[in-house]
Amino acid sequence: MIKLTDPCIPSEVYEDIKKILQSGLLVHGKMVELFEKSVAACIGARWAIAVNSGTSALHLSLLALGVQKGDEVITSDFTFPATVNVIEAVGAKPVLIDINLATFNLNVDLIKSKITKKTKVIIPVHLFGQSADMEPILEMAKQFRVAVVEDAACAFGAKYKGRTCGTFGDLGCFSFHPKKIITTGEGGIVLTDNFSLAQTIRLLRNHGMTYKNGRVKFILPGLNNRLNEIQAALGIRQMKNLQKIIKKRRQIAKWYDASLAESPLVRIPSSPKYATHIYQAYVVLLNKKIKRDSVLKALKLKGIEAGIGTYSVHQIEYYKKKYRLVADLFKQSREALTQSVSLPIHPNLTKAEVSFVAKSLLSVLKKTHL
Known part of the structure; x- marks a missing residue:
């Protein structure tokens, strides 16, 4: 059978995983931090926060932006349901836009008519590895003061006018599912140049927990959306290729x-x-x-x-x-x-x-x- 997809896992990763298992440090280790730094440098963002799926990346992004019941979020109708499920999960209303059949991405000409006083976020989807038309989206977002969260799950390394996808919006979200360009088994990452959003997402992915004077403090009602060390090791090796x-x-x-x-x-x-x-x-x-x-x-x-x-x-x-x-x-x-x-x-x-x-x-x- 000729497979639809087949992840490229370098042989060196087996030794990496062996060392991680021998260390006993399976979470909160150096691999996740190294992976985050590698992705941030490659894509061109100031901060990268690794999480356990692309869905979690989108979910935490909406939570960090304060999206809630009564808000509206505009996105593409033609997408994996996760894009819309996270909008529903935070209590907001998904406002769906038809696509341009030539690119399979949302038709930007239809967005403006869907923006209301309740619109909080636009989520352009870079489907199948091709960028949505970001320039008019960003112009509308600026005009109406709404945030942009890029669903770049499929677009790790794709570019728009020479600039890498995931760096245009307030937040950029990627997936490392086995069908994606690189994989961590399951996994995702959020990119941003906004320090406050980065800090909030770091808290949210780890139970809202931080340390102060050597003691645990719970700042926010967070979740467990962490990437583990073995997953990060998989990602690091593939980043090189x-x-x-x-x-x-x-x-x-x-x-x-x-x-x-x-x-x-x-x-x-x-x-x-x-x-x-x-x-x-x-x-x-x-x-x-x-x-x-x-x-x-x-x-x-x-x-x-x-x-x-x-x-x-x-x-x-x-x-x-x-x-x-x-x-x-x-x-x-x-x-x-x-x-x-x-x-x-x-x-x-x-x-x-x-x-x-x-x-x-x-x-x-x-x-x-x-």
Whole structure:
């Protein structure tokens, strides 16, 4: 089976983990701090706070900003539900925006009409490793005095106009899930240049706890969202290979592009001039006449693991019912939900495997389209 994703774990990490286990210091050690410093330096932020998932990164960011019941948070309808779940978790109302089908990111032209006196935050999602159009988002945020939290879960190393994603908003949130560019098994990180927000998130991730005069003090009603030492060691080793990983992913995308670009049955990913795509996922869009799920089943029979792009939140029953979401407001998101296919992409893929996947997809599409 050609895997959809396959993490690149350097062999040296096994010795690192052995040393951590022998030390007995599994949390609150130097590895997490080293990992934070490495990420902050790489991405270009003053502070990095490692947590146990990308979801926790988003959740703590909203808590640190004081988002609560009665507030509204604007974000994309086409995203993994975690983006919206954290808004719901803090008691705020998610305000969903349809996407630009060419990029799968939120349509910035629709944001302004959704801003109200209750709007507290805009969460642009850099989906599949490609930056949202940040300039107009930041302009609107400044005009209406709302915060920006970047959901950069898929975009570790991606850039917007030469600047790294996760450094534009008040806070930038990344995921280190096994499907992401680098992985810590589970894990995430929050980046910010705001000292106060950084301090608040550090407190929130560790039970609201700090030390004063050598004694424990609980400052805030925090949570346990810490990253552990073994996870951090995994991340540190992969950080050293980050640019190689991104380079290989971009090369694989070029191989796919060359094989699929001429077909009228599938549309390859497009990348605006402002974006440097790092292809956390290689997601194509099928002709409307083709039944996507049939294609996925056919590819599986050929030994190829493929999947959907992601989810349309307005189609999730909980949100659909609670906020009486109307499907006609999310036509682009709906098409992306039903017609997107995520193809295998990871640094361990060979050119021959990519060629096989592309040829198999085209063959399946032709048969399905008949």
